[in-house]
Amino acid sequence: MELKRIIIKPTILCTADCVMCVNRQDLYKKFAIAGELTLVEWCDIIDNADRLGCKVVIISGGEPLLYKELPELVSYIKSKDMLVVINTSGHGYDKNLLKMICNAGVDDLSIPLYSNDEDIHDGIRKTKGAFFSAIETIDFISKECPDTKINSQYFLSKLNYRCLSEVLNLCIKLKINKLDFTYIEGDFNHENLLNATELTEYISEVIPKVTNVIAPYVDNYREIIDKLISLHGTSVNYLSKGIYQPGNTLPCKRPSEALLILCNGDVLPCNMIEYTNQRIAGNIKDSTLTEIWTGTKLNLFRDTNFPICRMCSLPLYTKIKFTYYDI
Numbered sequence: 123m124e125l126k127r128i129i130i131k132p133t134i135l136c137t138a139d140c141v142m143c144v145n146r147q148d149l150y151k152k153f154a155i156a157g158e159l160t161l162v163e164w165c166d167i168i169d170n171a172d173r174l175g176c177k178v179v180i181i182s183g184g185e186p187l188l189y190k191e192l193p194e195l196v197s198y199i200k201s202k203d204m205l206v207v208i209n210t211s212g213h214g215y216d217k218n219l220l221k222m223i224c225n226a227g228v229d230d231l232s233i234p235l236y237s238n239d240e241d242i243h244d245g246i247r248k249t250k251g252a253f254f255s256a257i258e259t260i261d262f263i264s265k266e267c268p269d270t271k272i273n274s275q276y277f278l279s280k281l282n283y284r285c286l287s288e289v290l291n292l293c294i295k296l297k298i299n300k301l302d303f304t305y306i307e308g309d310f311n312h313e314n315l316l317n318a319t320e321l322t323e324y325i326s327e328v329i330p331k332v333t334n335v336i337a338p339y340v341d342n343y344r345e346i347i348d349k350l351i352s353l354h355g356t357s358v359n360y361l362s363k364g365i366y367q368p369g370n371t372l373p374c375k376r377p378s379e380a381l382l383i384l385c386n387g388d389v390l391p392c393n394m395i396e397y398t399n400q401r402i403a404g405n406i407k408d409s410t411l412t413e414i415w416t417g418t419k420l421n422l423f424r425d426t427n428f429p430i431c432r433m434c435s436l437p438l439y440t441k442i443k444f445t446y447y448d449i
């Protein structure tokens with residue numbers, strides 16, 4: 123058991139109001155009372171993660187660019203020789219600040235493209251102008267920070283499933299390094315899940331277009347298409363109900379290799395706990411990261427198959443990595 127990466131959320135302030143974030147709001151309300159960790163506390167966490175062997179820090183949010191001490195935090199993480207990834211909407215902040223942070227050593231910047239259509243992307247973000255800001259930011263950072271790799275993210279939902287091949291086309295046009303593909307998570311009321319008819323359309327009509335787009339640019343495209351078509355071992359019937367893992371989910375490696383640390387100091391075994399607000403492993407104000415990592419609560423979590431795991435889309439994650447050849 124080795125802590126490979128931590129996902130930290132220094133702030134949950136945001137420049138958007140995305141549809142998939144609704145079910146995290148109960149947990150986030152707590153933070154308004156608890157307040158955010160200080161830079162000193164984050165540096166202590168980074169020191170402790172370093173001692174546990176952690177090599178990757180993913181900075182997410184909220185919108186991490188709204189965390190005032192992000193430049194100092196990134197510099198501190200880089201001083202430990204760890205890889206830094208920032209997840210950002212690419213919208214609603216000073217691009218020159220982002221340039222300064224990237225040049226402080228950010229290895230990967232991940233800017234989601236939920237659609238190639240402005241209205242769909244902005245509709246998912248519930249934020250006018252979010253799409254064009256994201257495109258502008260990708261363009262700006264590509265030119266100004268050539269050492270920072272630019273990645274993107276896409277989740278499949280009824281709002282955007284028909285756009286997938288066009289999103290991939292856009293990624294290629296923008297020379298995106300990789301697209302992280304997954305299914306919408308935390309949609310417990312089934313508002314944006316594809317129904318069985320839409321899933322069938324996705325497989326029979328969208329996937330062939332995806333194949334045509336990625337074949338020249340993705341070395342393992344057959345493997346990726348197989349994964350997308352096979353639905354990762356689940357079925358149209360289950361997927362339309364938001365059940366991504368109908369069978370036994372153990373052992374899940376995730377809580378044995380990664381941790382999520384929120385702005386109030388709560389330490390979570392994985393993303394789904396943000397939605398359920400239960401089984402939080404501990405708080406950094408009460409225990410060290412090592413105590414939480416090796417503690418009873420987390421060990422119990424690792425050994426138990428929870429009902430919530432059936433609704434976890436993490437195993438359906440697919441990395442679509444592009445390869446660009448000089449012509």
Ligand code: SF4
Pocket residue numbers: 371374375376377391392393394430431434435436
């Ligand atoms: S919710 Fe369950 S399956 Fe998903 S990452 Fe957590 S432990 Fe693993």
